[in-house]
Amino acid sequence: MQILCIIINMENQKKFLLKIYEDLFEMYGSQGWWPVTPLCGCSGDIPDKPIYGIKGLNDKQRLEIIFGAILTQNTQWSPNVEKAITELNKKDMIGIKKIIAVNHDILANIIKSSGFFNQKADRLKDIAEFLRNNSLSKLKGMDLWQARELLLVIKGIGKETADSILLYALEKPIFVVDAYTRRIFSNLKLIKIDDNYDKIQKMFMDNLDNEVKLFGEYHALLVKHGKRFYQKKYDNSKCPLLRKYAGNLSL
């Protein structure tokens, strides 16, 4: 009987995680993450901000995503990181050798708007150094978890940043867990707010099809929804998902 209940709960959870995704997609539509600056081939024609929904990434765009993943740590994308990315492009700094060669203070000044600029300048240099020895194509060809372990060795790259890079820059199917993911799903009683990162990630990956597109869209939608209903000053009980599913969450 107890085992039966567990099985039923697992099935419910499986459906529930997908249902939440579908609800969010219906509410907000495709988010087209990760925002990327298109390369127009013509010099001097750099757009004033990265745009959403780019397909068929080239290596420079992948690198921009990796830099963006560092720059957005504990910082708003818009306008702070957006400006920094645009400045990097204007100075033609989206390049491994360029980042390695540039003076620390100059780099820090270019990315100033993203905050923590001294740390982040060091981290961009660290990851550029790493990528000089481990090419993007090498990483792309590598096993998902193997590549993850490599990234996690780099100072400044924690689990969320590593997973963002794997998912959005290297297009590998891994689920990104961030603060909004924690707040939303702990509010829905599917996890506890300070559950272990890997445990939360496993819940999603065990119960959803492991697809790059699904995971990429899901995380983006959670951020979108989180910004709307789960900022610290907000009242979590106003979340429409909670109203909709109140009492129906067996777990």
Place this chain on the structure above:
DNA sequence: AACCAGGACGTGA
């Protein structure tokens, strides 16, 4: 005018 954002790391207990 505090408070917070798509974290991660170092330190001391």
Place this chain on the structure above:
DNA sequence: TCACGTCATGGT
């Protein structure tokens, strides 16, 4: 392991 302090800009 855990609870803090640190890093810093720009918007509300």
